[in-house]
Amino acid sequence: MHRLFLALFFFLAGIINLTQAADFSVISAGVQPKMVKVYGAGGLRGLEGYQSGFLISDQGHILTVWSYVLDTDYITVTLDDGRKFEGEIVGADPRLEVAVLKIDTDGLEHFKLGASVGVKPGARILAFSNLFKIATGDEPSSVLHGIVAATTPLNARRGAFKTTYKGTVHILDAITNNPGAAGGALTTRNGELAGLLGKELRNSQNGTWLNYAVPISELIPAIEDIIAGRTRPRSFDEDVIRPDEPHTLKTLGIRMVPDVLAKTPPFVDSVAASSEAEKQGIRPDDLILYINDRRVDSCATLRSELELIDQIDNVILVVQRGDELVEIVLQGE
Amino acid sequence: MTNPSKIITLVILLSCLPLPALKAQDLTVPDDVLASQAQRIAAIKKASASTVMVFANEGKGGGSGVLISPDGYALSNYHVVQPAGTAMKCAINDGKLYDAILVSIDPVGDVALIKLLGRDDFPFAKLEDSDKVRVGDWCFAVGNPFLLATDFNPTVTYGIVSGVHRYQYPAGTLLEYADCIQTDASINPGNSGGPLFNERGDLIGINGRGSFEKRGRVNVGVGYAISINQIKHFMGFLRSGRILDHATLGATVSTDENGNVVVTNIAESSDAYRRGLRYGDQLLSFGGRNISTVNGFKNVLGIYPRGWRVPISFLHEGDRFDTFVRLTGVHSPEELLARVQPNRQQPEGKPMPEGQPAPPAPKEPALQLPDVVKPFFTARRGFANYHFNKLNQDRIWDTYVNQTKPESIKGDWTLRGQLGNLGNASIVLSKTRVDAELPQGKAFAVLDNDLGQQEAPRGSGGLLVALHLWKHIQQTGIGRFGDVYYLGSMPTPKQDEKQDVLVATHSVIECRFYFSPSTGLLTSMEMYPDLGVDPCEIYFSEYESINGRMLPRHLEIIHGDTVYGELLLKDFEFNSNGGTE
Numbered sequence: 001m002h003r004l005f006l007a008l009f010f011f012l013a014g015i016i017n018l019t020q021a022a023d024f025s026v027i028s029a030g031v032q033p034k035m036v037k038v039y040g041a042g043g044l045r046g047l048e049g050y051q052s053g054f055l056i057s058d059q060g061h062i063l064t065v066w067s068y069v070l071d072t073d074y075i076t077v078t079l080d081d082g083r084k085f086e087g088e089i090v091g092a093d094p095r096l097e098v099a100v101l102k103i104d105t106d107g108l109e110h111f112k113l114g115a116s117v118g119v120k121p122g123a124r125i126l127a128f129s130n131l132f133k134i135a136t137g138d139e140p141s142s143v144l145h146g147i148v149a150a151t152t153p154l155n156a157r158r159g160a161f162k163t164t165y166k167g168t169v170h171i172l173d174a175i176t177n178n179p180g181a182a183g184g185a186l187t188t189r190n191g192e193l194a195g196l197l198g199k200e201l202r203n204s205q206n207g208t209w210l211n212y213a214v215p216i217s218e219l220i221p222a223i224e225d226i227i228a229g230r231t232r233p234r235s236f237d238e239d240v241i242r243p244d245e246p247h248t249l250k251t252l253g254i255r256m257v258p259d260v261l262a263k264t265p266p267f268v269d270s271v272a273a274s275s276e277a278e279k280q281g282i283r284p285d286d287l288i289l290y291i292n293d294r295r296v297d298s299c300a301t302l303r304s305e306l307e308l309i310d311q312i313d314n315v316i317l318v319v320q321r322g323d324e325l326v327e328i329v330l331q332g333e
Numbered sequence: 334m335t336n337p338s339k340i341i342t343l344v345i346l347l348s349c350l351p352l353p354a355l356k357a358q359d360l361t362v363p364d365d366v367l368a369s370q371a372q373r374i375a376a377i378k379k380a381s382a383s384t385v386m387v388f389a390n391e392g393k394g395g396g397s398g399v400l401i402s403p404d405g406y407a408l409s410n411y412h413v414v415q416p417a418g419t420a421m422k423c424a425i426n427d428g429k430l431y432d433a434i435l436v437s438i439d440p441v442g443d444v445a446l447i448k449l450l451g452r453d454d455f456p457f458a459k460l461e462d463s464d465k466v467r468v469g470d471w472c473f474a475v476g477n478p479f480l481l482a483t484d485f486n487p488t489v490t491y492g493i494v495s496g497v498h499r500y501q502y503p504a505g506t507l508l509e510y511a512d513c514i515q516t517d518a519s520i521n522p523g524n525s526g527g528p529l530f531n532e533r534g535d536l537i538g539i540n541g542r543g544s545f546e547k548r549g550r551v552n553v554g555v556g557y558a559i560s561i562n563q564i565k566h567f568m569g570f571l572r573s574g575r576i577l578d579h580a581t582l583g584a585t586v587s588t589d590e591n592g593n594v595v596v597t598n599i600a601e602s603s604d605a606y607r608r609g610l611r612y613g614d615q616l617l618s619f620g621g622r623n624i625s626t627v628n629g630f631k632n633v634l635g636i637y638p639r640g641w642r643v644p645i646s647f648l649h650e651g652d653r654f655d656t657f658v659r660l661t662g663v664h665s666p667e668e669l670l671a672r673v674q675p676n677r678q679q680p681e682g683k684p685m686p687e688g689q690p691a692p693p694a695p696k697e698p699a700l701q702l703p704d705v706v707k708p709f710f711t712a713r714r715g716f717a718n719y720h721f722n723k724l725n726q727d728r729i730w731d732t733y734v735n736q737t738k739p740e741s742i743k744g745d746w747t748l749r750g751q752l753g754n755l756g757n758a759s760i761v762l763s764k765t766r767v768d769a770e771l772p773q774g775k776a777f778a779v780l781d782n783d784l785g786q787q788e789a790p791r792g793s794g795g796l797l798v799a800l801h802l803w804k805h806i807q808q809t810g811i812g813r814f815g816d817v818y819y820l821g822s823m824p825t826p827k828q829d830e831k832q833d834v835l836v837a838t839h840s841v842i843e844c845r846f847y848f849s850p851s852t853g854l855l856t857s858m859e860m861y862p863d864l865g866v867d868p869c870e871i872y873f874s875e876y877e878s879i880n881g882r883m884l885p886r887h888l889e890i891i892h893g894d895t896v897y898g899e900l901l902l903k904d905f906e907f908n909s910n911g912g913t914e
Contacts, residue, residue, distance in 0.1 A: 024469030024493055032468075082592065082625065126469075132544040132555060134499055134515065137588075137626040142495045143468055144517040144554050174517065175554030178544070 027126065027191040028143050033080045033109040035141040037130045038064050038087065038101070038183060041072035052129040052141065052184035052197065053077070053101065055110035060085075060103040061227060063219075064183035065199050066092040070099055077103050082138030091226035094289050095318065095325050097165045097199060098219055100226045111185065111193040113223060116216035119170060119186075119194045123148045127176045127213070129184025129197055141184070146174025154212070161201050161210065162323040169212040170195055177201060177209040186213040231295045235304035243310035249303065252315065252330055253277040256299045263298040268319075276330050283321065290318035376534030377473065377489055382456040383536075384487045384528055385409070385449070386424040386477040387433075389417035397476030397487070397527025398423065398447065399536060400457040405431075405449035406572075408564060409526030410541045411438045412508065414445040415673070419718065420706045423449050424485040425456070434709045437571045438717045440673045441579040441663060442635070443508045443541050444564055445526070446571040448721075450705060458528060458536040463560040466514060466537050470494045474518045474540050474556070476527025487527075492518025500628040500635070501542065501557055509579065511635020513557045514538045520556025529558040536561050563636035569822025569831055570638045574721030577821075578639040578669055580660030586616055586630050594624050596647075602865050604659040607893065610647055617646040617653065639663070640834075641823045656894065657826045666715060725819040729833045730811050732853035736883040739807030744908035746804055750901045758900060760797070762804045767797040784842045785862040794869030794892030799860035802844050803871070806837055815839035822850065825857055827872055832856055852876075854883060867893040879905060 034055050042049030053064030062077060064070070075087035085103035092099035119125060127144045134142055148170045155166035170186065176197050186195030195213030202209050225231050234240050249256060253275020257267045266288040271278045288296050292309060293316070296302045309315055315330040385398035385407050396413030400406070407423070414421065414435055423433040436446040449455060466472075473491045481488055496515035503509040516529060520540045529538040538558025545553060570577050583603025589595045594616045599606050616624045620633040620643045637643055639662040646655045664672070702710060713719035745763040752758040756772030767778040769790060776790035778797040788795045811817040816838045822831040825847055832847035845868075847857040854876050859868040869892055873885035888900040 024471075025467035026469070028467075028469035134496060134501075134544065134555070136628055139498070139626065139628065140468060140496065142515060142555070143493065144495055145493045146517075175552070178553055178555065 024126065024143075024145065024189070027187075027189065028128075028140075031126070031128055031143075031185065031187060031191045032140045034111050035080055035128050035130075035185065036062055037078040037133075037135065037141070038062075038069065039076040039078070040069040040074070040087075042069055048133065048179045050130065050133050050180050051182050052131075052180060054128070054183075054185045054193075055108050056100075056113055056223070057110055057227070058106055058108060060105050060108065061090065061110075062087065062101040062103065063196060063223060064099055064101060065196065066094050066097045066099040067182065067199060070101075075101065077101060078137065079108070080138065080140065091229075091231045091295055093222040093226065093231070093295075094320065095164060096167070096214070096219055096222050097163070098196065098214075098222060100223060113193070113216060113220055116193040116220075117188060118215065118217060119148050119151075119188060121148050121150050124189040125170075125172065125174065125194065126187045126189060126191070127172065127174045127181070127184060127197060128187065129176065129178075129181040131176070131178040131181035131184070133180050144174040144176060146172050149173045151215075161203060163199070163201055164320065164323060164325045165198070165214065167214065167218050169198065169214055172211040172213060175211055176213065177211045231290075231293060233294045233296065233301050233305055234308050235301065240308060242308060245311045246307045247309050247311055247315055247330075247332075248306060251311070252306075254282060256302065259299040261298075264300070266296050266299050266302045280328050280330055281326075282317070282319070282328055286319035286321050286326075288317055288319050289325070290316075292316050373532070376530065376532060377475075378534075380458065380473070380475050380528065380530045380534040381426050381487055381489065383458040384425065384475040386482045386485060386487060387413055387417065387447075387526060388422045388424065388430075388480070390421060393417060395421075395477065395480050396523055396525040397540070399475075399526075399528035399539070400425070400449065400455050401460065401536070402457050403455050404453050405433075405451075405455050406436070407433070407447050407449055408528075408539050408571075409445045409447055410539065411440050411443045411445045411673075412541070413526040414438065414447060415440075419710055420702050421447070423447070424482070425449075426486050428485050430485070432703055432705050434706045435718055436721050437574055437577060438673065439567055439571065439577040439579075439638075440669065441503075441509055442559060442563065442567065442577075443510070444539065444559060444567065444571065448709065450709065458530070458534075460561050460565060461531055461535040461537045463514065463537045463562045466494055466497055466531065466560075468494050468497055471532040472514075472516055472518055472529055472537065473532070474516070474520055474524055474527060474529050474558075476524040476540065478519070478521035478523040480523045490519040490524075492516050495555070498629070498632055499557060500631050501544075508542075509635055510542055510557050510559065512560055512563055512632035513542075514560055516556050516558065517554045518556065519552040520558075521552050522550055524556070539564065560636070566636055566641070566823075567638050567821070569833065570820070572721060572725060573819045573821045574716050574718040574724075575818075575821075576666075576669060576673055576715065576717050578662040578664055578666070580634055580637050580639045580641065581663050582619075582634060582658065583661055584610060586627055588627055592625070594627060594630055603661065604867075605645070607867060608645070608656045608658050609649060609654055609894075610645075610658075611649060615648040617648060619643065619645050634660070638821060638823070640820065642826060670715060722819050725833070726811055726817060726835065729819065729835060729848050729853075733848060733855060734810070736853060737807065737855075738882050742907045743808055746908075747904075747906040748800075748900075748902055749904040749906070751903070752898045752900055755898070760800060762801055767801050769797060784840055788862060788869075792892060792895065793890055793897040794867060795860055795862050796869055796871070796890050796897065798842070798862070799844070799858065799869045799871055802837075802839060802842065802860060803855075803858060805839065806844070806846070811835065811837065820845070825872075828856055855885075 036053045038051045038053045051069045053062045056063045077085045077087040087101040090100040090102045128141045130141050150171040154169045181197050182199040184197035195215050198212045253272035254277045255270045257269045268286045291305045311333050313332045317328045383400045387398050388395040393416045398407045398409035419435050421433050424430045431449045433447045433449045438445045475487045475489050495517050499513050499515045501510035520543050524540045527540050531537050540558045542557040544555040583605050584596050584599040586594050587597045596614045624630050642657045642659050645658045711720040747761050749759045758771050760769040769776045778787045784798050789797050806814045820834040820836045822833050835846045837844045843861045845859040849856045857872045859870050861868045872889040875886035876883045890897040
């Protein structure tokens with residue numbers, strides 16, 4: 001009898017939980033001005049040229065996911081009020097698959113990262129995004145509701161999901177894994193920021209799509225580094241101190257692909273036999289993303305950054321190899 | 334003393350719910366929680382009763398629908414009833430299966446009206462004002478997903494409104510979803526045609542579509558419902574038994590670099606052009622809504638039937654214009670017919686543009702209709718089910734004739750009064766001529782000549798011919814006037830209440846007669862001397878009972894953007910002996 005009583009009690013308590021939910025229409029209206037629509041590269045079937053994002057500062061900083069959509073010089077950001085801006089990439093962290101954009105305006109409503117909250121399994125959530133590019137211009141983003149079904153590391157099924165991000169994610173019962181939803185905002189039922197809707201992810205073994213969001217707390221250090229310019233290539237600054245004898249690609253034993261574009265992606269073409277690069281395991285086709293924590297987006301930037309590292313210092317590279325991110329330390333002399 | 338299986342059931346239930354940290358002493362449930370729960374239960378119960386499960390004959394699929402009147406009219410999707418054909422079986426959760434007949438289809442809007450037979454006390458849904466629906470509102474869909482409801486109990490899926498005023502491009506060539514409601518309540522195959530309710534269980538939309546792309550054809554969190562307000566605009570049309578078309582302005586728009594919506598193309602034959610809209614003009618509002626995006630414009634266009642007159646405001650060379658514009662059809666009637674019935678052998682005959690005579694079709698031989706539905710179906714080219722058109726023609730005409738008794742006045746009519754403050758006017762309507770003495774001078778029309786060429790008096794757009802046709806249809810009745818059909822209902826610039834419209838064609842002159850559904854009286858008529866020109870409009874008002882007949886004392890005549898005049902009638906003289914006959 002006691003157990004029945006307890007069960008009944010929890011059952012009713014569950015109903016209380018459902019019915020005490022805030023008025024979502026008010027919450028939604030409060031969140032919408034912080035949401036943006038991001039348009040960039042893509043446009044082919046299966047490679048949509050759009051995603052979602054949201055404002056995180058009154059300086060026009062926008063958090064979104066790092067993806068091929070941003071792989072263009074022309075990123076357009078549409079605000080909730082329909083105004084369009086050119087988006088500039090402030091920086092990105094491919095390890096976390098996030099990017100920060102900036103638009104040239106200020107004073108906009110935004111989420112305060114410091115005020116973001118954690119959510120636990122069972123918590124009711126709202127998911128804001130421009131999935132399927134349903135909204136254009138000043139039309140509001142779509143909002144889905146659901147609960148956090150689980151909170152778990154994404155690498156639990158190694159090899160199943162093709163993603164470089166292996167950290168903690170919230171698994172959702174709202175169907176957020178749709179084209180264009182990535183970069184959207186996960187909020188509590190009160191509209192507090194809790195997570196970033198992740199990129200489309202399909203289990204390669206069973207074909208199911210994963211609905212998930214990355215907790216904001218996992219991203220804050222990286223976002224702060226990006227906004228503070230700590231991932232920005234040092235060679236972009238004019239007054240940087242240059243060593244007399246820096247590393248070069250040749251001394252390390254790395255040959256890059258021919259530098260023929262304005263921004264040739266920094267792919268390794270070949271590795272010299274018995275060089276430091278070979279010894280530490282650099283392979284042809286590795287894509288160099290970071291050098292000593294500075295973001296590298298072209299062969300030219302890679303060379304410029306190397307010129308700033310003294311031969312006696314170590315060179316730490318983060319490379320993308322297939323779907324894996326690998327950190328490699330090349331010893332200084 | 335306790336049933337172990339009950340405990341297990343409850344524990345299983347428990348595992349589905351969040352576990353709040355409550356103490357045992359908090360056990361009493363607040364009254365508002367119980368009230369809220371009771372409200373939800375009541376809403377679902379009420380809503381489920383009006384939900385229809387559609388099963389096509391011979392297992393040709395099915396879907397959902399919703400009853401909207403006690404005599405069995407129910408809404409569904411065009412794409413649900415299309416494979417079913419003219420007759421289908423419909424179940425509701427009283428556990429019974431009813432025969433149903435197709436009434437009308439709106440292939441572009443993906444709406445169909447059907448009628449369940451056998452009762453005049455069906456439970457039905459209340460139509461809500463869907464413009465009041467807000468993003469974040471709770472809502473629920475009831476229906477027949479995956480045709481699961483073979484036990485005649487529909488499936489309920491709960492969600493929130495994810496977006497409103499959504500525009501979804503046509504899938505294929507038809508099926509445009511404009512101004513629709515987006516929801517994350519699960520909408521799956523079989524939910525199509527079924528109702529989306531607000532949390533009180535009142536009808537806000539008809540589910541019918543989702544976004545899927547590479548996700549297969551099951552719900553992925555994005556379903557769309559046709560807004561019930563759009564369907565309200567079409568409701569009179571849906572009762573007409575016709576194949577309905579949507580509207581176009583005759584102009585295309587796009588957003589310029591300043592974010593304004595401007596005209597990029599306009600057909601010179603369109604009413605919009607005649608109302609002064611030109612290339613480069615900025616659209617300010619349309620259908621009562623401010624227009625800031627192209628989608629917003631398409632949303633407004635998508636919710637009106639062909640033929641409606643909709644308010645429009647635009648900037649032309651810096652000046653603001655506020656007027657009404659007539660919307661023309663998206664498709665030619667023949668094109669529409671070919672698209673919706675591509676495999677059906679069309680009865681022979683000329684194309685039937687709206688307003689042109691439609692040759693009666695030979696009865697389709699393919700009528701293996703159940704006996705019970707046969708009396709509710711009449712085949713006719715261009716109609717989904719002519720039976721319902723005739724029903725409405727008779728309803729409107731009988732109500733009118735009951736009050737005006739015009740058929741007893743077979744002879745000449747003489748109207749005397751004043752034309753505004755210009756002076757006296759008298760008009761004699763005989764069988765062969767119309768002669769008018771007006772303050773501006775004499776005018777006449779000869780009725781055995783081409784009526785379309787006679788626009789007397791000058792500037793009226795053909796007032797004398799219009800008055801003749803007004804008299805003629807009253808003397809002959811709708812049966813002998815020419816081709817007559819019921820168009821549907823729509824407001825006019827002078828009546829917010831939707832007026833019932835009969836389209837009547839006599840000697841290739843098309844007239845539209847507008848009747849008030851509340852009084853049954855003729856409130857206005859339009860006479861089109863030719864397609865592509867402004868009609869002569871007459872607004873009838875100040876009806877008075879004269880010798881047992883309701884007659885209008887006040888006629889306002891409008892042509893294009895100009896008021897020709899107001900005719901105040903003091904005296905009606907009827908030669909009831911038919912003297913000139």
